[in-house]
Amino acid sequence: MELNWEFFWPQFWQACQETFxxxxxxxxxxxxxxxxxxxxxxxxxxxxxMENKAVFTVLNTIINIVRSVPxxxxxxxxxxxxxxxxxxxxxxxxxxxxxxxxxGPYLARLIENSMLEVDKGVLETAYAMGATKFQIITKFxxxxxxxxxxxxxxxxxxxxxxxxxxxxxxxAGGLGDLAIxxxxxxxxxxxIVITVVLLIVLVQIIQSLGNAWSRHVRRKRG
Amino acid sequence: MIxxxxxxxxxxxxPPIHALKNINLTIEKGTIFGIIGFSGAGKSTLIRCLNxxxxxxxxxxxxxxxxxxxxxxxxxxxxxxxxxxxxxxxxLLSAKTVFDNIAMPLYLEGKKKKDVEEKVRELIDFVxxxxxxxxxxxxxxxxxxxxxxxxxxxxTDPDILLCDEATSALDPETTKNVLELLRKVNKAYNLTIVxxxxxxxxxxxxxxxxxVIDNGEIAEEGSVYEVFTNPQKTITRNFVxxxxxxxxPSNLSKALTNGKFYRLIxxxxxAANPLLSEVSKRFDIHLNIxxxxxxxxxxxxxxxxxxxxxxxxxxxxxxxxYILENGVDVKEVIPHGA
Numbered sequence: 017m018e019l020n021w022e023f024f025w026p027q028f029w030q031a032c033q034e035t036f037x038x039x040x041x042x043x044x045x046x047x048x049x050x051x052x053x054x055x056x057x058x059x060x061x062x063x064x065x066m067e068n069k070a071v072f073t074v075l076n077t078i079i080n081i082v083r084s085v086p087x088x089x090x091x092x093x094x095x096x097x098x099x100x101x102x103x104x105x106x107x108x109x110x111x112x113x114x115x116x117x118x119x120g121p122y123l124a125r126l127i128e129n130s131m132l133e134v135d136k137g138v139l140e141t142a143y144a145m146g147a148t149k150f151q152i153i154t155k156f157x158x159x160x161x162x163x164x165x166x167x168x169x170x171x172x173x174x175x176x177x178x179x180x181x182x183x184x185x186x187x188a189g190g191l192g193d194l195a196i197x198x199x200x201x202x203x204x205x206x207x208i209v210i211t212v213v214l215l216i217v218l219v220q221i222i223q224s225l226g227n228a229w230s231r232h233v234r235r236k237r238g
Numbered sequence: 239m240i241x242x243x244x245x246x247x248x249x250x251x252x253p254p255i256h257a258l259k260n261i262n263l264t265i266e267k268g269t270i271f272g273i274i275g276f277s278g279a280g281k282s283t284l285i286r287c288l289n290x291x292x293x294x295x296x297x298x299x300x301x302x303x304x305x306x307x308x309x310x311x312x313x314x315x316x317x318x319x320x321x322x323x324x325x326x327x328x329x330l331l332s333a334k335t336v337f338d339n340i341a342m343p344l345y346l347e348g349k350k351k352k353d354v355e356e357k358v359r360e361l362i363d364f365v366x367x368x369x370x371x372x373x374x375x376x377x378x379x380x381x382x383x384x385x386x387x388x389x390x391x392x393x394t395d396p397d398i399l400l401c402d403e404a405t406s407a408l409d410p411e412t413t414k415n416v417l418e419l420l421r422k423v424n425k426a427y428n429l430t431i432v433x434x435x436x437x438x439x440x441x442x443x444x445x446x447x448x449x450v451i452d453n454g455e456i457a458e459e460g461s462v463y464e465v466f467t468n469p470q471k472t473i474t475r476n477f478v479x480x481x482x483x484x485x486x487p488s489n490l491s492k493a494l495t496n497g498k499f500y501r502l503i504x505x506x507x508x509a510a511n512p513l514l515s516e517v518s519k520r521f522d523i524h525l526n527i528x529x530x531x532x533x534x535x536x537x538x539x540x541x542x543x544x545x546x547x548x549x550x551x552x553x554x555x556x557x558x559x560y561i562l563e564n565g566v567d568v569k570e571v572i573p574h575g576a
Contacts, residue, residue, distance in 0.1 A: 137329040141323070144400075156331065238332075
């Protein structure tokens with residue numbers, strides 16, 4: 017089938033915008049979910065500042081369960097919830113809900129790892145200075161973890177781009193949707209090629225930016 | 239003043255580990271108190287009990303009359319702000335500049351940068367880091383990092399300063415400089431310093447009082463002079479011998495069979511030679527110098543002279559009496575294998 021390029025480009029541009037909005041929205045809501053969960057995962061673990069075995073075990077298990085559900089299944093499974101939140105199950109807003117639910121626990125894990133890299137001596141020092149538990153998290157652990165957190169958020173963003181394309185399969189809009197409608201359903205291979213190339217470039221750019229930023233912070237600190 | 243009474247610490251487990259056993263120590267205000275021991279002896283646990291980074295299982299600790307064990311969490315945080323601490327690995331915040339690292343304890347109290355400017359700059363000058371305010375710790379040498387650590391510990395005008403192996407990660411020259419700075423801190427602020435170390439040279443160069451900790455117990459305690467010149471326990475002797483030649487070298491003692499051996503201990507400005515030649519002239523004895531060493535103990539020259547004394551019992555006694563009267567300590571030495 018021939019592709020009407022004049023008709024295609026505006027659609028392509030709109031798909032790019034939709035992908036951008038989807039990723040941005042999911043990133044924001046995912047962070048709102050993931051950051052507190054990640055912090056709780058760190059501080060409630062045995063031997064840490066707010067050790068709580070029950071909270072840690074429950075949270076750890078829930079995150080493992082959510083993380084083991086393939087995104088495409090999660091997406092379908094929580095459609096009723098998505099409807100409650102957004103009133104619809106298609107479009108950008110509807111894609112942000114499952115993507116946030118998906119990336120939140122993922123981010124929590126990444127944030128947990130970044131925070132655990134911080135030297136235990138810093139915690140001891142904070143205590144010795146008379147810092148409160150809240151101050152230990154906000155003034156000691158998180159600032160120390162920033163170079164690693166930047167890389168974690170970069171990884172999560174890239175994960176989101178991939179999953180947002182998958183969300184296209186259920187009419188979420190964006191580049192994935194475009195690739196499926198034109199390429200898969202109408203056999204216009206060139207659309208798949210363009211989309212995939214764009215995604216590859218996008219991922220490369222984000223990863224490079226994340227690496228450069230993290231390196232910049234590390235280098236500044238010496 | 240710090241009063242540690244009957245402090246014990248047991249880590250639960252199978253079997254439980256008795257890290258500290260019934261520790262009693264009194265540390266007077268303004269002294270530099272050293273606690274020495276091998277790794278695993280309990281010194282780390284002990285110093286951490288002083289700001290309750292470790293909770294003693296039993297016993298009480300009073301700081302200027304304040305019962306540390308009776309404090310709730312909030313009171314403890316407030317008290318900790320008056321207990322400075324420095325660490326073997328410095329534990330500076332890599333995310334903060336030298337200025338902000340030093341100011342951190344004040345920021346925690348809610349103070350703003352402009353409120354603390356004067357105090358922090360004064361300390362930066364005091365520890366000799368003028369001009370490094372905006373440098374990140376990652377760009378500093380080990381010695382400079384510990385100076386930041388010291389300034390940070392002093393910024394709240396603490397009552398005591400705890401030093402956790404503060405020089406163990408530093409080379410000898412830097413160690414010397416940091417120890418000098420600690421002595422300057424002690425003099426300038428009349429600040430009580432409690433330090434733990436496994437290096438006897440740190441005790442020798444810095445401390446007024448020393449406690450030797452072995453297997454969770456205080457093996458020996460006293461003034462540095464007392465402990466260095468007359469150690470009672472084997473572990474203490476071993477520590478002392480790492481920095482002072484207090485015992486007859488074994489090859490010498492094997493070679494000697496005649497006469498009695500004495501160790502003459504000179505502290506301060508006493509000159510050894512005139513006294514000895516005088517003793518030889520005055521009394522009918524033979525004095526043979528076998529071995530000698532001079533080091534510094536608490537900034538004063540400290541000499542150890544091993545002599546063999548040959549002569550009648552009466553003359554020997556008089557000679558020793560005379561040496562003692564001249565302010566030189568005399569101890570009889572039993573050579574190894576004798």
